[in-house]
Amino acid sequence: MTSLIRILLATLILCVSCPAEEAQLPTASxxxxxxxxxxxxQRLKSSFPEIHEIVRTVQIDKSTLVLNPAHAKYDAARQMLKRIDVRPKQVxxxxxxxxxxxxxxxxxxxxxxxxxLxxxxxAVIFSSENKQFKVSINPTVLPEAAAK
Structure with a gap:
């Protein structure tokens, strides 16, 4: 996605709120x-229909979600984020x-x-006898059950 589309998506995702009220509310980055x-x-949204009440802001430039710690499902949302935001396996x-x-x-x-990852x-590019070669690979780690 281009940056402009991503910014538009983030804008559409969040509700517009009054800046004066927003400054008084507690937040957790x-x-x-x-x-x-x-x-x-989007993954949080699929589990929490009230996501607009839990996430106050999506900061694309900082790759950060600003959450409402006073919301009843704040802890569950943080736990889900912790569970889904994991480093991909190296290959x-x-x-x-x-x-x-x-x-x-x-x-x-x-x-x-x-x-x-x-x-x-x-990809790797190399030459041999005035010929140039390129090998491109897109690896996918199979789940444990599929690999057996």
Whole structure:
């Protein structure tokens, strides 16, 4: 999403309130470290229909949700944020790039090791004999049950 669309989404998400009243209300800033802050808000919204009462502001530039600590579901919202805002798993990819000849022989061109995060693309570019190659990978860590 572009920044403009993200700002418009954040504006549409939140109710407009009187700045004078807002200054008197208690707030609690909760940084979102790994999730996109708009995604975090949307996931909270799916569990808390009254989200506009719990989240006062979405600060896209600071990746922070400003919450209402006086709301009855404040603790539950914080716990859910803590549960969903987790670092994605790292993935180490050991790649062997080979050129196969017609006679069945194999010439190893490169053995790159790539480290990336789950669902984050990785790429390596290399050259061999005036040819340029690019290997692109988009890894996904399977859930434990699916991997067995």
């Amino acid at each position: 909760v940084p979102v470290a790994y999730l996109d802050v708009i995604d975090a808000y 180490l990819l050991r790649v062997v790039v080979s050129e196969l000849a017609q006679d069945g022989s194999e010439k190893i061109i490169s053995r790159p090791n790539l480290t990336t 789950n669902n984050q693309p990785a």
